[in-house]
Amino acid sequence: MLLSQSTLESVHRYCHHNRRLLERSSSAGCVHCGATFAPSEIRDWERDEAMTDGPATTARCPQCGDHAVLPSAAPIALAPATLAALQSYWFSGR
Numbered sequence: 327m328l329l330s331q332s333t334l335e336s337v338h339r340y341c342h343h344n345r346r347l348l349e350r351s352s353s354a355g356c357v358h359c360g361a362t363f364a365p366s367e368i369r370d371w372e373r374d375e376a377m378t379d380g381p382a383t384t385a386r387c388p389q390c391g392d393h394a395v396l397p398s399a400a401p402i403a404l405a406p407a408t409l410a411a412l413q414s415y416w417f418s419g420r
C-alpha cells in the first residue's frame with residue numbers, strides 16, 4: 327500500500343473544516359474525483375450539520391461537489407497517486 331493506514335485515516339480530518347488550511351494552500355485536490363485545482367476555484371462551502379449558524383468552513387469540490395477536498399497545506403503529498411490511493415480507500419470496496 328502506498329500510504330499507511332494512519333495517513334489514510336487522518337485525511338478525513340483535512341477534508342472537513344479546512345477553510346483556514348485552504349487559505350494557506352497553493353493548491354488542493356479532490357479525494358473523490360481526483361481533480362486538482364486552486365483553492366480560489368472553490369465556490370461552495372458547507373456548514374457542519376450540527377451547526378445551525380456560524381461560517382461554512384468545509385470546502386466542496388468545484389468539479390464534483392463532494393466535501394472531499396484535501397488542501398496542499400495538509401501534511402500529505404498532493405500527488406495524483408496519493409489522490410488515487412485515497413480515493414480507492416475511501417470510496418470503493420469498503
Ligand SMILES: [Zn+2]
Binds near residue numbers: 359361389392
Ligand atoms: Zn471532486
